[in-house]
Amino acid sequence: MIIDQDSGGFSPDLSKFSLRQGTGDMDVEEVEEVPTHLNTINSSGGFLVVSMDKLSVQYTSVNLHGHDVGVVQANCPAPVKRLMYYFEIFVKNAGAKGQIAIGFTNEHFKMRRQPGWEANSYGYHGDDGLLYRGQGKGETFGPTFTSGDTVGGGINYASQEFFFTKNGKLVGTVYKDVKGPLFPTIAVHSQNEEVNVNFGQQPFVFDIEAFTLEERMKQQMMIEKISLPLNISHRIVRSYLRHYGYQDTLNSFDLASRSTLPPIPVAQENGINEQADTYALSHRKILRQLIRSGDLDSVFGKLRDWYPQILQNESSTICFLLHCQKFIELVRDCIALLAYEEPMKSPVGYLLELCQRELVADALNSMVLSMNPSMKDTESCLQSYLERLLRQLSACCFERRSLNGDQGETFRLHRVLQSRKEGKS
Structure with missing residues (x-):
C-alpha cells in the first residue's frame, strides 16, 4: 500500500497489478532437459559396448565376479517438472543368464553394480523378477523377462512412486524415498545380453498417456470428494462479478439462480464481504464499459465528476495508464498508415487487443474500490476472492512440490481449465 499525498488518502500499489488473464510466474511452462541417449562416458566400460546411436547396449565379456556388471545411465537425469516420466527397453537377447535390469540410480552410483543393489537406487531384474531398492536382497515384485520382452520404468511424481511395466502392462509400483536427481539406468550382466533403449524417440508399448490421464482423474476424484459449504461456489462467482463491476451479468446470474438456490444474505458469510465489493458498483460498471469501448474522453469526464481525487496527481500510475490508453485509442485507426500493414501482428499488436483495455479497466476499478471509506485493507481491492483463492491454491x-524435493508439476491454471474443457467435450 502507498500513500497518495495529492488525494489525501491511501491507494493501492498498482505496480503490483497484473492481468487477470495470467496467473504469474506459476503459469509459465517449465522446460528442462530430457534423456535422449545413453552416457558412454559414465558407464562400466569394459563389460559392455554401446552402439553408435547410443540407444543399444551389449554385454561382451564373460563375468568372473558378481560385480562385473555392465551398467550405463542416460545422458541426463529424468525430468522432474512434470506428472510422469517413463522410458522402455526392448530385450533383444537375454544372453547366457538373462541378468538384465532396468531402474533408476543417482549420480554417485557405483557403475559396476546392478541398479537397486546400492543406496539411492531402484531396479527391476529380469532373471528373478525381483525388485531391489537400495540393498542386495530383492523382494517379490513381478514376472521375469527375457528375449522379446519390452520392459519399462517410470516415476509418478504425484504419488511419489516408481512403477515398472512389461509388454504394455503395469507390473507394480513402489514408494520413492529418494528426492534427488535420478538417472534412467540399464544393466546387463551375462554374455551376449543386448537391449535397445527407447527414451521416447519411438512410440512406447505401454500407454503412458492413458496412465497419466488416469492419475489426473484420481486427483480430480479426490478433489471432488471434498465437502464444501452450500452455495459457496455461487457466492464466489457473485463476488467476482461484483468486484469487477459486471453489474448486468450479476443481475442475470442472480435471476437465473433464483429458482434453484436460496437467497444469499448480504451480511459477510464464509469470509466473503459483499458490502465491500458492492461499493460504487454502477459507477464501476459504466467506467469499465467506456474503457472497453475505447471512449477515454468520457472516462476522464466521469472521473472529474465522481472521483476527482484520482486525477489530482497527473504522475500517478493510474493517470499514466489512462493517458497511455487514450493515446493508443487515438492511433488505433491510423497505425496501419503510419507504421504497420497488419497492426495486430506487429510488435505492438498486444496493445490493440481487448486484454489491454481490460488491464486499464481493472486498474481503475481497483482505484475506485480503494475510495471506499470502510475499506480497511486497500490491497484487497486488487484481486477478487476467486483470484485470491486461486493464488492460495x-x-x-x-x-x-517443495516438500517432494521440487519434483512434480507446478500449478498452471490455463492447463487445468483446458483439461476440464476437454473432459467435458
Whole structure:
C-alpha cells in the first residue's frame, strides 16, 4: 500500500497489478532437459559396448565376479517438472543368464553394480523378477523377462512412486524415498545380453498417456470428494462479478439462480464481504464499459465528476495508464498508415487487443474500490476472492512440490481449465 499525498488518502500499489488473464510466474511452462541417449562416458566400460546411436547396449565379456556388471545411465537425469516420466527397453537377447535390469540410480552410483543393489537406487531384474531398492536382497515384485520382452520404468511424481511395466502392462509400483536427481539406468550382466533403449524417440508399448490421464482423474476424484459449504461456489462467482463491476451479468446470474438456490444474505458469510465489493458498483460498471469501448474522453469526464481525487496527481500510475490508453485509442485507426500493414501482428499488436483495455479497466476499478471509506485493507481491492483463492491454491501446490524435493508439476491454471474443457467435450 502507498500513500497518495495529492488525494489525501491511501491507494493501492498498482505496480503490483497484473492481468487477470495470467496467473504469474506459476503459469509459465517449465522446460528442462530430457534423456535422449545413453552416457558412454559414465558407464562400466569394459563389460559392455554401446552402439553408435547410443540407444543399444551389449554385454561382451564373460563375468568372473558378481560385480562385473555392465551398467550405463542416460545422458541426463529424468525430468522432474512434470506428472510422469517413463522410458522402455526392448530385450533383444537375454544372453547366457538373462541378468538384465532396468531402474533408476543417482549420480554417485557405483557403475559396476546392478541398479537397486546400492543406496539411492531402484531396479527391476529380469532373471528373478525381483525388485531391489537400495540393498542386495530383492523382494517379490513381478514376472521375469527375457528375449522379446519390452520392459519399462517410470516415476509418478504425484504419488511419489516408481512403477515398472512389461509388454504394455503395469507390473507394480513402489514408494520413492529418494528426492534427488535420478538417472534412467540399464544393466546387463551375462554374455551376449543386448537391449535397445527407447527414451521416447519411438512410440512406447505401454500407454503412458492413458496412465497419466488416469492419475489426473484420481486427483480430480479426490478433489471432488471434498465437502464444501452450500452455495459457496455461487457466492464466489457473485463476488467476482461484483468486484469487477459486471453489474448486468450479476443481475442475470442472480435471476437465473433464483429458482434453484436460496437467497444469499448480504451480511459477510464464509469470509466473503459483499458490502465491500458492492461499493460504487454502477459507477464501476459504466467506467469499465467506456474503457472497453475505447471512449477515454468520457472516462476522464466521469472521473472529474465522481472521483476527482484520482486525477489530482497527473504522475500517478493510474493517470499514466489512462493517458497511455487514450493515446493508443487515438492511433488505433491510423497505425496501419503510419507504421504497420497488419497492426495486430506487429510488435505492438498486444496493445490493440481487448486484454489491454481490460488491464486499464481493472486498474481503475481497483482505484475506485480503494475510495471506499470502510475499506480497511486497500490491497484487497486488487484481486477478487476467486483470484485470491486461486493464488492460495497455487501456493499450496508449490509448497507440496517443495516438500517432494521440487519434483512434480507446478500449478498452471490455463492447463487445468483446458483439461476440464476437454473432459467435458
